[in-house]
Amino acid sequence: MSEDKSNDTVEKATAALNNALINAVSGNKRILLLLSGGSSLALLRGIDTSLLSNNFTISVLDERYSTDPAENNMEQMMSEDFYTNAMEKGCNFIDTRVQSGETQDQLADRFNQELTEWLHDNPDGEIIATVGIGSDGHISGIMPFSENPTLFSKLFDKTDRMVVAYDANGKNPYRYRVTTTMNLFRRINTAIVFVSGENKRGALISLFDKKGSLAVTPARILREKKGFERNLFTDVILK
Numbered sequence: 001m002s003e004d005k006s007n008d009t010v011e012k013a014t015a016a017l018n019n020a021l022i023n024a025v026s027g028n029k030r031i032l033l034l035l036s037g038g039s040s041l042a043l044l045r046g047i048d049t050s051l052l053s054n055n056f057t058i059s060v061l062d063e064r065y066s067t068d069p070a071e072n073n074m075e076q077m078m079s080e081d082f083y084t085n086a087m088e089k090g091c092n093f094i095d096t097r098v099q100s101g102e103t104q105d106q107l108a109d110r111f112n113q114e115l116t117e118w119l120h121d122n123p124d125g126e127i128i129a130t131v132g133i134g135s136d137g138h139i140s141g142i143m144p145f146s147e148n149p150t151l152f153s154k155l156f157d158k159t160d161r162m163v164v165a166y167d168a169n170g171k172n173p174y175r176y177r178v179t180t181t182m183n184l185f186r187r188i189n190t191a192i193v194f195v196s197g198e199n200k201r202g203a204l205i206s207l208f209d210k211k212g213s214l215a216v217t218p219a220r221i222l223r224e225k226k227g228f229e230r231n232l233f234t235d236v237i238l239k
Contacts, residue, residue, distance in 0.1 A: 001230070009233050010046070011046065013043055013192055013193075014045075017046075020190040020231075024126040024128065027126070028055075030122040031056045031057070034180070035058065035059070035129070036061045036073075036130045036132045037061075042194075043192065045081070053091070056086070056092065058093050059093060059095075059096060059114075060073040060074050061129055061131065062140040062141035063141070063177070063179070064177065065165070065177065066174070071174060074095060074097045094114045104165045108163050108164055108165035111163045111178060112161050115180075126189050131194070133200060133219045134172075138171075138172070139185075139218045142156050142218040143168045143171040144171070144215065148215075152215040157181070162180060163178060164181055165177065186224065188225070190231065193232040196235050196236075200234070201238070203219060204234065206219075207219050207220055207223070
């Protein structure tokens with residue numbers, strides 16, 4: 001884990017992301033690049049776009065069911081210069097903007113189907129993701145359900161789906177979520193984790209605690225990734 005109080009935490013995370021992309025490109029891999037919103041969008045501004053090609057499929061890690069461009073994660077990603085460069089390089093996209101008349105469940109089904117088809121068509125492909133962690137320990141759009149671990153498991157963990165829709169009312173200001181699941185997280189080859197802000201301290205402590213559960217701290221799924229600490233970048237000093 002890289003802890004840094006200076007302004008170069010983003011640069012270090014971006015460098016790690018570029019290294020992961022270089023390794024995948026040099027291996028002639030088909031690449032699925034899944035991008036987090038919020039503060040993690042800062043990583044896009046340092047991506048080496050010369051690496052991009054039609055071998056890439058790009059989408060978001062989770063979506064907010066909203067037609068408001070200020071809320072929809074795909075819309076926010078498309079507002080970045082990175083998107084324009086990726087389009088020019090011939091990258092493919094899984095577009096999670098809400099289509100006309102599309103329900104939350106229909107969006108989840110469409111997103112799930114496209115990810116499932118990519119996995120089927122690219123069994124040797126590389127999945128690379130930028131990942132943020134919420135102050136409550138949530139990851140992607142997977143909120144904690146400490147009050148109901150059985151429901152948490154049913155929704156996010158013990159499912160064959162890559163994407164699910166649910167109502168996060170009372171857990172997050174953006175209540176209507178279309179999120180990737182633990183099933184998808186377990187297939188990610190490289191997760192570049194970017195955590196910024198002192199309000200994330202408690203979540204990081206819970207992440208590193210020897211004991212804990214996914215229902216209380218969903219970000220603990222990262223512990224299943226071998227050597228995950230070397231790809232975790234934060235400006236929070238834990239020691």
